Amino acid sequence: MNNQLTSKRIFESLKQAGILVSAPDFVPEKEFADLQFDSRKVVSDETLFVIKGAFKKNFLTENLLNKVAAIVTTKRLDLDIPQWLVSDSQIALASLSAAFFGHPEKELTILGITGTKGKTSATYMVHAMLDQLTNHRTAMFSTIDTVLGQGIEFKSQLTTPESYDLFANMRKALDNGNRYLVMEVSSQSYLKNRVFGIHFRVGAFLNISPDHIGINEHPTFEDYLAHKKMLAENSDVFVSNIDDDHGQEFIDHARSFRAKTISVSQKQPAEVTFHIEQANLDQSRFTVSEKNRTDTFALDIPGDFNICNATIAIAMIREIDLEPVQAKKALEKLQIPGRMVKIKTRSHGLIIVDYAHNGQSITILLKFLRSQHKQGRIILVLGSPGDKGEDRRAQFGKVISEFADLVYLTTDDPGTEDPHKINNQIRAAITNPKVILHEELNRVKAIQTAIEMARQDDLLVLAAKGEDAFQKTNHIDLPYLGDKKVALQFLAEIKKI
Numbered sequence: 444m445n446n447q448l449t450s451k452r453i454f455e456s457l458k459q460a461g462i463l464v465s466a467p468d469f470v471p472e473k474e475f476a477d478l479q480f481d482s483r484k485v486v487s488d489e490t491l492f493v494i495k496g497a498f499k500k501n502f503l504t505e506n507l508l509n510k511v512a513a514i515v516t517t518k519r520l521d522l523d524i525p526q527w528l529v530s531d532s533q534i535a536l537a538s539l540s541a542a543f544f545g546h547p548e549k550e551l552t553i554l555g556i557t558g559t560k561g562k563t564s565a566t567y568m569v570h571a572m573l574d575q576l577t578n579h580r581t582a583m584f585s586t587i588d589t590v591l592g593q594g595i596e597f598k599s600q601l602t603t604p605e606s607y608d609l610f611a612n613m614r615k616a617l618d619n620g621n622r623y624l625v626m627e628v629s630s631q632s633y634l635k636n637r638v639f640g641i642h643f644r645v646g647a648f649l650n651i652s653p654d655h656i657g658i659n660e661h662p663t664f665e666d667y668l669a670h671k672k673m674l675a676e677n678s679d680v681f682v683s684n685i686d687d688d689h690g691q692e693f694i695d696h697a698r699s700f701r702a703k704t705i706s707v708s709q710k711q712p713a714e715v716t717f718h719i720e721q722a723n724l725d726q727s728r729f730t731v732s733e734k735n736r737t738d739t740f741a742l743d744i745p746g747d748f749n750i751c752n753a754t755i756a757i758a759m760i761r762e763i764d765l766e767p768v769q770a771k772k773a774l775e776k777l778q779i780p781g782r783m784v785k786i787k788t789r790s791h792g793l794i795i796v797d798y799a800h801n802g803q804s805i806t807i808l809l810k811f812l813r814s815q816h817k818q819g820r821i822i823l824v825l826g827s828p829g830d831k832g833e834d835r836r837a838q839f840g841k842v843i844s845e846f847a848d849l850v851y852l853t854t855d856d857p858g859t860e861d862p863h864k865i866n867n868q869i870r871a872a873i874t875n876p877k878v879i880l881h882e883e884l885n886r887v888k889a890i891q892t893a894i895e896m897a898r899q900d901d902l903l904v905l906a907a908k909g910e911d912a913f914q915k916t917n918h919i920d921l922p923y924l925g926d927k928k929v930a931l932q933f934l935a936e937i938k939k940i
């Protein structure tokens with residue numbers, strides 16, 4: 444059910460958001476049939492069009508201008524068309540989308556998760572439990588999938604969608620019977636005001652480390668941190684992992700905005716603490732304690748870091764007065780696409796497919812795996828992307844030196860760079876002469892060769908790509924089967940699964 448967008452309502456929304464500079468001369472009852480920000484999606488006559496970001500004037504073709512009844516822009520365009528002038532077009536898009544879709548954010552109980560690593564994993568964990576506890580009335584916006592209920596699921600474009608898509612999908616989620624939503628909240632979504640006007644019933648912080656700093660993202664770590672902290676400003680209750688160096692800062696920040704806060708820790712006194720009873724490649728078992736209670740939970744997804752993610756998820760659910768213990772089984776059964784996926788083979792050892800793709804997450808991953816796999820070799824298939832995160836290459840060299848025995852350097856989203864040169868930079872940072880290095884630029888072949896080489900007591904790690912279905916090469920997304928499917932297909936071919 445879309446709310447009609449009238450001139451009066453537009454005026455009020457922009458005014459309330461504090462961004463209105465000037466309004467065109469419409470009667471207050473003037474109605475707009477549609478709201479759009481992408482010229483390729485304009486279909487209705489009487490569309491209100493928001494111009495934002497790297498928009499080019501030539502997107503507005505003559506044919507299109509016949510349909511656009513007015514525009515919202517930060518700079519007046521030399522066009523014979525009524526214009527709302529605003530000081531921030533991202534905020535304008537968010538405010539108008541909220542109004543256009545009838546403020547779905549007010550009808551949903553929204554839980555939001557931020558952090559450099561673990562957002563997707565923790566979001567899936569909340570969703571698995573909450574969906575069961577709410578009788579399948581929980582939607583999810585994650586980096587991997589958007590889940591809107593009634594079987595409607597599709598691949599996501601961004602970690603946190605553009606505001607228009609965010610409000611549109613909230614409305615669809617409500618129409619499909621959902622009353623709860625769990626979503627990843629990237630720092631970029633605050634930087635770009637995609638989540639402007641959204642209030643979270645429960646927000647959570649997992650961890651922060653230098654990442655997403657550069658052109659088009661954050662200029663500095665301080666800016667990255669400040670935008671992550673904005674989730675704490677917009678939550679009624681804020682759950683924070685105080686074992687992270689910045690965890691307490693998030694608690695203090697949330698309190699200064701009058702949020703109720705919940706500290707989570709493995710190592711120090713906190714409102715919610717967790718204790719790891721077992722964290723190996725077979726299963727993770729852990730207890731979660733608060734006030735006078737201690738409960739045991741299990742996960743089939745390996746990694747001690749996932750126990751922290753799960754504890755945060757459990758603490759969040761308790762804050763909406765639902766009981767995660769009643770959804771233990773859903774947590775225990777959960778698998779997350781491309782995150783710590785286990786493939787057991789008949790004679791080529793265990794294969795782990797994981798999305799760890801920066802220095803910090805590869806280090807945490809391999810450290811955990813080495814602690815669990817002391818006898819056989821760790822074989823790693825890995826590449827580093829082009830056109831971004833150049834410092835990852837040296838970090839990968841360092842972590843390889845510390846934890847890997849045999850490595851197949853390969854291709855991972857090379858963009859406009861030569862993957863062989865990228866690999867040479869990884870190679871240059873490897874200081875351990877015992878590490879055996881191979882290079883196979885064809886990722887499918889690299890995985891197949893690594894599987895063939897692996898013995899039953901080896902652990903083979905297919906890192907950094909998860910189940911990504913593309914190789915970003917020279918501005919083109921070349922279809923890619925995904926590491927898991929490549930491995931499974933090959934194992935079926937050689938009859939080793």
Ligand SMILES: CC(=O)N[C@H]1[C@@H](OP(=O)(O)OP(=O)(O)OC[C@H]2O[C@@H](n3ccc(=O)[nH]c3=O)[C@H](O)[C@@H]2O)O[C@H](CO)[C@@H](O)[C@@H]1O[C@H](C)C(=O)N[C@@H](C)C(=O)N[C@H](CCC(=O)O)C(=O)O
Binds near residue numbers: 502
């Ligand atoms: C830097 C950044 O965040 N850019 C985002 C921003 O771009 P933008 O506003 O400049 O839009 P654009 O796509 O360049 O196009 C400009 C305008 O022209 C319009 N257009 C475009 C083409 C056309 O033919 N007609 C037309 O009207 C577009 O709809 C848009 O309104 O808005 C777009 C959606 O409206 C996003 O797709 C885009 O994300 C780019 C692709 C991106 O790489 N973003 C990354 C940095 C990001 O947001 N990452 C975080 C994850 C971080 C994490 O992992 O923690 C995320 O939340 O996903």
Ligand SMILES: Nc1ncnc2c1ncn2[C@@H]1O[C@H](COP(=O)(O)OP(=O)(O)OP(=O)(O)O)[C@@H](O)[C@H]1O
Binds near residue numbers: 563752798800804
């Ligand atoms: N709490 C954590 N601490 C450190 N590393 C983690 C944690 N949780 C997951 N990881 C590692 O990071 C990888 C990415 O996890 P996940 O996709 O859940 O995080 P994310 O925050 O959504 O990442 P991104 O922003 O890169 O999409 C996992 O495959 C795992 O190796």
